Amino acid sequence: MEVRELPVRTSERYEFVSITEGVKEAVRNAGVGEGFCLISSTHTTAAITVNEDYDPDVPRDLAAACRALVGNLDVRFEHAEGNSDSHLLTSLFGQSQQLLVRGGELDLGRWQGVFLAEFDGPRERTVRVAVYGA
Secondary structure, eight states: OEEEEEEEEOOSSSEEEEOHHHHHHHHHHHTOSSEEEEEEEOOTTEEEEEEEOSSTHHHHHHHHHHHHHHHTOOOOOOOTTSOHHHHHHHHHHOSEEEEEEETTEEOOOTTEEEEEEESSOSOEEEEEEEEEEO
8 A cells, every 4th residue: 555645735715626636646656557546634624525627617616505505504503613614514525535546547537536625724734645456
């Protein structure tokens, strides 16, 4: 197993940052022909998701939808830090994604990319990429 760390800097409270190229590089550098890749956020207020990475409107739309969703919740959060919405969104999205490695490359669809979903930014984040051979 090969594990790499990707530093990610975010600039907005809610933001979807493409980490696709960094994940692809980690997979190529691992030298695994066939297997899988685990991409994991080490944070409780940031998630990992796969979505369209071609049109820059998609990640902006996702961030806007997260703001709207949280803004329409009829709930009183008790957490003193004031970021319970961030914990909720991370739980809904999930802190990791597992993707196939085929032919030494990350197996993504034509328009797919890997994103760090920031819900408590701006911050410095760390994403871990573990590559396993079959």
